[in-house]
Amino acid sequence: MSEIVTAGILVIGDEILSGRTKDKNIGFIAEYLTNIGIDLKEVRVVADDETDIVDALNALRKRYTYVFTTGGIGPTHDDITADSVAKAFDVGIGHHPEVVARFRERWSEQDLNEARLRMARVPDGAELIQSATILAPGFKLGNVIVMAGIPSIMQAMMDIVAPKLKSGVRMLSDSVRANAREGDIGGPLREIAIAHPDTIIGSYPFMDEDKRPNTNLVVRSRDPDKLNAAMTAVKEMLAALNVTTR
Amino acid sequence: MSEIVTAGILVIGDEILSGRTKDKNIGFIAEYLTNIGIDLKEVRVVADDETDIVDALNALRKRYTYVFTTGGIGPTHDDITADSVAKAFDVGIGHHPEVVARFRERWSEQDLNEARLRMARVPDGAELIQSATILAPGFKLGNVIVMAGIPSIMQAMMDIVAPKLKSGVRMLSDSVRANAREGDIGGPLREIAIAHPDTIIGSYPFMDEDKRPNTNLVVRSRDPDKLNAAMTAVKEMLAALNVTTR
Numbered sequence: 135m136s137e138i139v140t141a142g143i144l145v146i147g148d149e150i151l152s153g154r155t156k157d158k159n160i161g162f163i164a165e166y167l168t169n170i171g172i173d174l175k176e177v178r179v180v181a182d183d184e185t186d187i188v189d190a191l192n193a194l195r196k197r198y199t200y201v202f203t204t205g206g207i208g209p210t211h212d213d214i215t216a217d218s219v220a221k222a223f224d225v226g227i228g229h230h231p232e233v234v235a236r237f238r239e240r241w242s243e244q245d246l247n248e249a250r251l252r253m254a255r256v257p258d259g260a261e262l263i264q265s266a267t268i269l270a271p272g273f274k275l276g277n278v279i280v281m282a283g284i285p286s287i288m289q290a291m292m293d294i295v296a297p298k299l300k301s302g303v304r305m306l307s308d309s310v311r312a313n314a315r316e317g318d319i320g321g322p323l324r325e326i327a328i329a330h331p332d333t334i335i336g337s338y339p340f341m342d343e344d345k346r347p348n349t350n351l352v353v354r355s356r357d358p359d360k361l362n363a364a365m366t367a368v369k370e371m372l373a374a375l376n377v378t379t380r
Numbered sequence: 381m382s383e384i385v386t387a388g389i390l391v392i393g394d395e396i397l398s399g400r401t402k403d404k405n406i407g408f409i410a411e412y413l414t415n416i417g418i419d420l421k422e423v424r425v426v427a428d429d430e431t432d433i434v435d436a437l438n439a440l441r442k443r444y445t446y447v448f449t450t451g452g453i454g455p456t457h458d459d460i461t462a463d464s465v466a467k468a469f470d471v472g473i474g475h476h477p478e479v480v481a482r483f484r485e486r487w488s489e490q491d492l493n494e495a496r497l498r499m500a501r502v503p504d505g506a507e508l509i510q511s512a513t514i515l516a517p518g519f520k521l522g523n524v525i526v527m528a529g530i531p532s533i534m535q536a537m538m539d540i541v542a543p544k545l546k547s548g549v550r551m552l553s554d555s556v557r558a559n560a561r562e563g564d565i566g567g568p569l570r571e572i573a574i575a576h577p578d579t580i581i582g583s584y585p586f587m588d589e590d591k592r593p594n595t596n597l598v599v600r601s602r603d604p605d606k607l608n609a610a611m612t613a614v615k616e617m618l619a620a621l622n623v624t625t626r
Contacts, residue, residue, distance in 0.1 A: 148582055176436075
């Protein structure tokens with residue numbers, strides 16, 4: 135149970151890089167993975183370009199336990215994710231018979247054109263990620279999980295695939311509102327961070343409701359005792375600074 | 381004027397990877413760069429980890445004309461961007477006298493503690509990105525532009541640095557609502573994409589106000605004539621499909 139399970143995200147799409155579409159998937163997947171005990175270590179966003187996708191995928195899949203991709207699995211010429219994944223793994227790709235059979239139930243012969251059949255292209259050896267409400271399936275090949283770019287569909291796919299994943303010891307988290315400016319607590323906070331090496335202490339400034347600079351402090355650890363010890367030290371530090379009466 | 385100017389973004393911060401904070405900077409910078417004729421080619425998000433930052437920065441700065449970083453320039457122990465940039469460039473780093481002087485104007489001797497002085501750490505040879513309203517400056521070193529993670533400050537920094545950047549021939553864009561399902565137009569759209577190689581044609585499905593699957597088609601090109609030719613072909617294709625009367 136002490137294994138650390140890691141992940142990378144690869145967001146695929148010209149529309150994110152042009153700014154036309156604002157990504158909503160990174161934040162969702164990040165929070166989801168944290169909740170199931172998987173450490174998200176890196177995110178990359180690349181264009182609808184086969185070389186870029188293959189290179190990024192190969193870098194990420196060698197480095198992390200899992201890689202989650204979003205985008206590029208639709209019916210048009212710019213949807214090249216499935217082919218790029220097959221290329222990265224150096225496996226074949228073809229129309230998946232199970233997906234084609236489902237498409238035939240849904241569409242007439244005329245409507246099941248080449249473009250729609252494109253959504254049935256799945257790399258050899260991949261496991262489908264599908265449900266009654268998901269039209270074009272995602273898939274899992276090795277440690278790579280390929281999902282849709284449309285947030286609602288991606289989220290449904292996460293729910294399907296998540297129970298099949300290894301998960302590690304969950305990262306625990308506790309936070310406190312410092313009622314202090316970040317610059318006033320940076321020094322003692324550093325001392326606490328050094329004294330509590332198995333924790334991660336984050337400091338996040340914000341403007342509070344009185345328009346004063348304020349700070350949220352977040353302590354994270356896989357060990358509840360170490361988490362509590364560090365958080366106690368943080369709270370004692372804040373009390374000593376009399377920051378609540380500034 | 382025919383030079384293509386490219387960029388990468390490096391978002392630095394544990395809080396983005398844990399899902400605690402939802403990034404708002406990628407979309408803003410993406411749109412900003414598109415508007416000034418710079419092609420955003422890649423985005424990476426990494427943790428507050430020196431090795432991860434240095435590796436990503438060195439990969440991106442060699443590949444693209446510019447790299448924009450956000451996050452990690454505050455006063456606490458987890459703000460390690462400036463030191464990581466210095467390490468990536470293999471240059472020294474110290475308290476920038478001009479920044480220290482400004483801090484002395486603003487803070488008393490007591491308030492100007494080690495944590496706040498940390499925000500004056502700037503790699504040797506870097507050019508400051510600052511204004512009267514920006515407390516802790518960003519900086520530009522070589523082709524790397526280092527900015528705050530807080531969106532309002534990052535946006536102010538973009539406005540300061542943008543006029544100093546090379547910009548390329550602006551990517552032009554035109555879009556049309558297809559009033560068609562993506563799967564019905566994928567075939568002819570691919571033909572148009574092949575016939576118009578100096579354009580980029582994107583297809584973006586969405587649910588319209590009548591809850592029907594619909595599609596936005598976006599044509600992009602640096603050449604206005606080629607853009608118009610491709611968009612004309614797209615509109616003729618849509619008209620031929622009689623899609624407006626589906």
